[in-house]
Amino acid sequence: MLGMEVQVAVAKIGKYATSSSGDTVEVVERPQGGVSAVLADGQSSGKGAKIVSSLVVRKVIALLAEGVRDGAAARAASDSLFTERNGKVSSTLNILSVDYQTRTLVITRNNPAPAILARQGQIKWLSEVSIPIGLYRDTRPIISEVPLEAGLVAIAFSDGLVHAGERLGQSLDIVSCIQELLEEEAPSPQLIADTLLSHALRLDDYRPVDDISVVVLGIMKHAGDEVRRMVVRLPLEPNY
């Protein structure tokens, strides 16, 4: 795997005319090597949803940092939310990880919305029935794990992407959109995330009816140095 790198891209927008997105996404290094992106979408929208999703993501990150495996971290986050909110508040949870220990890419889903895994240009729609965390005791995630290889792409998103366009009677054909992107020469995770989100925004007439977050993780060819890089861009809120 020499000459390869992990790229993670996040693109994210809040529901139109709300002050804060109810989605939370964080990307963290794993203690034994590798990286994890954690996405949670708290029930409802606005401030309350943000508190829940932030709580869930922080819990998962703290456990991953201690070396807890993704599936166990998701179950712990569920039990923790269930206990704290008496089973009355749910949150979706997705974890995309590159784990240097197991040399695998791991997709963890507690989310009715599907996730996507692309290998060698083939798109797999991960849609096995999966429920959000926090509503029941002992909620288990659906886990997909594949050996690391060049060209792997994993995609997770909040349901705002799935519901984009509904107000206008339209919907985003996510698979076709990704298929088209993958026909290009090794599209970057950044391009994939931006394209999906911009299609969704167009369908929502640039006034998203829900928070939309897209997270894309890919194993890419790498011709550069051994430097790790991160860039975050955050528009100052219009009402700032």
Add this chain to the structure above:
Amino acid sequence: MLGMEVQVAVAKIGKYATSSSGDTVEVVERPQGGVSAVLADGQSSGKGAKIVSSLVVRKVIALLAEGVRDGAAARAASDSLFTERNGKVSSTLNILSVDYQTRTLVITRNNPAPAILARQGQIKWLSEVSIPIGLYRDTRPIISEVPLEAGLVAIAFSDGLVHAGERLGQSLDIVSCIQELLEEEAPSPQLIADTLLSHALRLDDYRPVDDISVVVLGIMKHAGDEVRRMVVRLPLEPNY
């Protein structure tokens, strides 16, 4: 501040021939709006240093997520490390924040290495005496806070940047390097971080004698959409 955005860039490399960098950097959204970048450099290098710096950053992030202000979070992290390691292990700590509540940029330093604040093209070298956390009870950070305005740039780094080139009797003139960059039209934080790190790498003959991390936060003009974006790039380790 309409039409402005916060950009945060991180560039980071481990000491040559060690498996993991002792530095930890994480970027998180603030619960009341805004963003914080947290950099810690654990004493010594390799695995032990990584455990310490990761612990410090996690502690700070957890507190920031609860709405604790930066200075208080730094003090709490210091007391916590002091208690956990009996005052025998130190770590540097820098926090760069854009706080929507106070409408300020906040630079928090527990680091003998200076930090930098550029306003309207003027570079301020923040070098007031500052000690790492963990060695004494009640260690206080040095805090610089300025109102948000277009063109503000804050830069923090681990001491690997300061010591780059020492083996070969050279050193990096950080201020001149930044001055030169600022003479360009609104250099992006990404360009600033990459340029500083690549200069340091060259002085170390591409075998860094210490972990080097550079974090740059800037308030930039923004002509795009309201989408928040993050990209992380992580080379797979050579010994992977």
